[in-house]
Amino acid sequence: MIQITGVSHRIGTAPILHDITAAMPAGRLTALIGPNGAGKSTLLRLIGRLEPCQAGRIEVDGLDVGRTPTERLALKLAILGQQTHIASRLRLRELVGFGRWPHHRGRPGPADQAAVEAALDAFGLAGIAGRFLDEVSGGQRQRAHIAMSFAQATDWLLLDEPLNNLDMAHARALMARLRGLVRDGGRSAVMVVHEINYAAAWADHIIAMKDGRIAAEGPPEAVLTEAVLSGLYDTPVSIGSHLGRPLVLHHA
Amino acid sequence: MRLLPALALLLPPLMAASLMTGASSVDILRAGGDPQALLVLMESRLPRTLAVVLTGAALAVAGVVIQSLVRNRFVGPETAGTAEGAALGLLLVAILWPASPVWLRMAAASLCAMATTALFLAIIRRLPVREVMLVPIAGLVLSGVLGSVVTFIGWQTDLLQYVNAWVMAGDFSGVLAGRYELLWVAGAAAALAWFAADRFAILGLGDQVATGLGLSGRAVMRLGLVVVAVVTSMVVTTVGMIPFVGLVVPNLVSRVMGDNLRASLPVVALSGAALVLACDILGRLVRHPYELPVGLVLGVIGAGLFLWILHRRPANGQARGQAHG
Amino acid sequence: MDRRAGLVLAGLTGLLLALSGLWLFQGLGTGNRGFILELRAVKLGGLVTVAASVSVATVLFQTVSANRVLTPSIMGFDALYVLLQTLLVAGLGVAGFAALPTGTKFAAEVALMTLLACLLFGLLLGRGARDIPRTILTGVILGVMFRAMSEFVARILDPNEFAVVQGASFASFSRVDAALLPFAAALTLAGIAVALALAARLDVLALGRDPAVSLGLRFDGMVIGVLALVAVLVSVSTALVGPVTFFGLIVAGMAHGVMRSARHAALLPAAALIAANILVGGQLLFERAMGQAATLSVVVEFAGGLFFLYLLLKGRIR
Known part of the structure; x- marks a missing residue:
């Protein structure tokens, strides 16, 4: 479980998060939703220690993120930020290979190579693994980054808008794979997602944020209601249903 | 804040201070009765003060002009290859025709300065528009490359001493009556810029705006190049580079x-x-x-x-x- | 390291050995061979040391700044070193400074330089990391300022002395301080050894901050450490031959091109070997074949400057 207790955060003088307390259950796919500027990415980055925690406490499976050595955390959680530009010229296989670095620290063994090939396969990259990052499309690059986090083989997977640049088929495939990891692989995942119906269709647990505060928290059917979402986005929405899951409608 | 009157009041005391500051002490109020002091004042201090004022004013105006030409605030005549161009022109004339008259040297310096500044403009046209900071970086490196060419030629032809006087830190200590008057040309070029001020302001808004208002961007561009090149060349030739x-x-x-x-x-x-x-x-x-x-x-x-x-x-x-x- | 990288490195090493042999023994004549050999060996050592320090410093700096068009010198590293040197003279007095043994002097300069460079450029890269061109411009202007300051201080110290401008013009590969060479070479070797030991981490560092932190690299500490290495290496080359601004750019670009790999274990030795080949071969050509001992640095810097403009125009700055 990820336990967030009393976390506040500022960037410069601008307050981003106000005294957040929340929990993300283990063995579930948690979606962070909310309007632009709600603080979702910042919260995810704090959990993944990409930003130092200014106030409050964050624990991942009992490990205090602020105090646990970063090498140890790299075996517990993998985080993929939105900024995926890389200056050095790498082949896709090399990039995914870095996902194994926390395990081998520079000396990859056969098990690491097998894990890299498995990750490349899992995200449909095996055919283009020898190409350079700047020679593939934005969606393929995005998938390579996700495959790298996947290869890190951690209990927790934190993804900041992983669906960026992905077409419908690959977005769906990614969500299905994530849910498979959670349901069958015993892993846990947290993702920031903009397209709310991906959260509606695949998430087990939803945290809705607005203006740096938690607006609602719970299973999809509890959070994805007309009252909660209309208030969250200041836009009238109606909720339908599709294959037993909520479906958020906002056409006219 | 009324800047113009404030500055107009600030400048005279500064000029008076400049007249009184130097290796030998001169009291400007009593200089009339002291031929020695009068000599220092008229032959050295006054020319020097005028040279400094002309240089500062002309360079600042040239800065405005080049900034509106390239539409970038982080560029100046010393970071656009202009000064190095002027030095290159002077050097070429000195090598090809050592006994050339002053006007020819100045013409060569100005023309070369225009050429290198035009080269700079051509280079930055190919840079991505949104990358504001790349323009001054390109200018600085171009200046550096041109400067290395100038230094190298000067060194090979034993003219390094002259080259250093042009491209090293500017210095007014050598200014005497009869040795700074070219700076009036720089002042005149800056005054020319004032008459065309509106055109530069409009050009600074972009080619499309300029065309929409019926202004020929190319003509203004050429005028701006002349102003910047002439000002910089005169300054570089007379006192060296003032960054x-x-x-x-x-x-x-x-x-x-x-x-x-x-x-x-x-x-x-x-x-x-x-x-x-x-x-x-x-x-x-x-x-x-x-x-x-x-x-x-x-x-x-x-x-x-x-x-x-x-x-x-x-x-x-x-x-x-x-x-x- | 794969087979191809190994072959390339072996080839580069062989070429360097051949060029060095030619440098040492070409036209040696009969009289006073020992003396001439020693003279040539010192010069060769200087060239190789400078080549290695400049190239490794540039590759490291490009990795830490996530940018392929920078060199430490473009960002004002060498100007900072010259300023420090001047300030040390100012603090200790010209005579007092001259009285210090070469090793002590150099050690003090390098230590101070490392400290200041880490502070200054750590701050700059940390703060400006999201606006790279602005960071570069700041570095360039800092360099201009440091140079003006050193000359300023030098003039105040000794107003009659006009030839104090050490940092102003070109490096000269043909004048190497023989007394300094052993210290410089030792520091360069140590620096390269550390860099090679860190090679795997450098690969991770090159991914950028977020991925590197996610993989468990101590990113901020690593950045400071690499900057310290760069500062040491730049001190070495600046002390030996003067400012070298663009040479590293060519070499790093060639190393990336030749190795076709981002692995530092291969990149660093490749860059060092390429640089050494260019300097030794170039000096051989200019000094022996053309009788122009001091031309090489000018040509190399000029070509490097053009290469920089080319990279800029190609939009490779990000």
């Missing part, structure tokens, strides 16, 4: 007054004159009775000011904080 004036002063004035050049150019000129004069006086006082070249003083103070400008104003309207959502 940061054309870069910093337009920024500081624009911060207070905006970019209506018709109104702001006189303020720019006076501020440039005051800045260079203050630095020149400082250079004379720091290690009295020795002198430090004003180019060095400005190299330190001007760089500091520039860094401040660079980091105070968010570049291109980009917010400093990172995206979050």
Whole structure:
């Protein structure tokens, strides 16, 4: 479980998060939703220690993120930020290979190579693994980054808008794979997602944020209601249903 | 704040201070009865003071012109390859025709300066539009490359001594009556810029706006090139390179007054004159009775000011904080 | 390291050995061979040391700044060193400074330089990391300022002395301080050894901050450490031959091109070997074949400057 207790955060003088307390259950796919500027990415980055925690406490499976050595955390959680530009010229296989670095620290063994090939396969990259990052499309690059986090083989997977640049088929495939990891692989995942119906269709647990505060928290059917979402986005929405899951409608 | 009157009041005391500062002490009020003092005053101090004022004013105006030509605030005549072009022209004439008259040397310097500045403009046209900071970087490197060519030629032809006088830190200590008058040409070129102020202001808004208002962007561009090249060439030939004036002063004035050049150019000129004069006086006082070249003083103070400008104003309207959502 | 990288490195090493042999023994004549050999060996050592320090410093700096068009010198590193040197003279007095043994002097300069460079450029890269061109411009202007300051201080110290401008013009590969060479070579070797030991971490560092932190690299500490290495290496080359601005750019670009790999274990030795080949071969050509001992640095810097403009125009700055 990820336990967030009393976390506040500022960037410069601008307050981003106000005294957040929340929990993300283990063995579930948690979606962070909310309007632009709600603080979702910042919260995810704090959990993944990409930003130092200014106030409050964050624990991942009992490990205090602020105090646990970063090498140890790299075996517990993998985080993929939105900024995926890389200056050095790498082949896709090399990039995914870095996902194994926390395990081998520079000396990859056969098990690491097998894990890299498995990750490349899992995200449909095996055919283009020898190409350079700047020679593939934005969606393929995005998938390579996700495959790298996947290869890190951690209990927790934190993804900041992983669906960026992905077409419908690959977005769906990614969500299905994530849910498979959670349901069958015993892993846990947290993702920031903009397209709310991906959260509606695949998430087990939803945290809705607005203006740096938690607006609602719970299973999809509890959070994805007309009252909660209309208030969250200041836009009238109606909720339908599709294959037993909520479906958020906002056409006219 | 009324800048123009304030500066007009500031300049005379600075000029008086400049007349009185130097290796030998001169009392300007009693100089009339002392032939020795009068000689120093008329032959050295007055020419020097005028030279500094002309240089500062002309360079600051040239800075405004080149900034509106390239539409970038972080460029000045010393970071656009102009000064090195002027030095290259002088060097070529000195090699090809050592006995050439002054006007020919000046013409060669100005033409070469125009050519290298045009080269700079051609280079930055190919840079991505949104990358504001790349323009000054390209200019600095181009200046460096041209400077290395000039130094190399000068060194191979045993003319390095002259070259150093042009490209090293500018220095007014050698100014005497009869040896600075070319700077009046620089002053005249700057005055020309004032008559065309509206055109430069409009050009600064972009080619499309200029065309929409019925202005030929190319003609204004050529006029601007002439102004910048002539000002820089005269300054480089007479006193050497004076850094940061054309870069910093337009920024500081624009911060207070905006970019209506018709109104702001006189303020720019006076501020440039005051800045260079203050630095020149400082250079004379720091290690009295020795002198430090004003180019060095400005190299330190001007760089500091520039860094401040660079980091105070968010570049291109980009917010400093990172995206979050 | 794969087979191809090994072959390339072996080839480069062989070429360097051949060029060095030619440098040492070409036209040796009969009289006073020992003396001439020693003279040539010192010069060879200087060239190789400078080549290795400049190239490794540039590759490291490009990795830490996530940018392929920068060199430490463009960002004002060498100007900072010259300023420090001047300030040390100012603090200790010209005579007092001259009285210090070469090793002590150099050690003090390098230590101070490392400290200041880490502070200054750590701050700059940390703060400006999201606006790279602005960071570069700041570095360039800082360099201009440092140079003006050193001359300023030098003039105040000794107003009659006009030839104090050490940092102003070109490096000269043909004048190497023989007394300094052993210290410089030792520091360069140590620096390269550390860099090679860190090679795997450098690969991770090159991914950028977020991925590197996610993989468990101590990113901020690593940045400071690499900057310290760069500062040491730049001190070495600046002390030996003067400012070298663009040479590293060519070499780093060639190393990336030749190795076709981002692995530092291969990149660093490749860059060092390429640089050494260019300097030794170039000096051989200019000094022996053309009788122009001091031309090489000018040509190399000029070509490097053009290469920089080319990269800029190609939009490779990001």
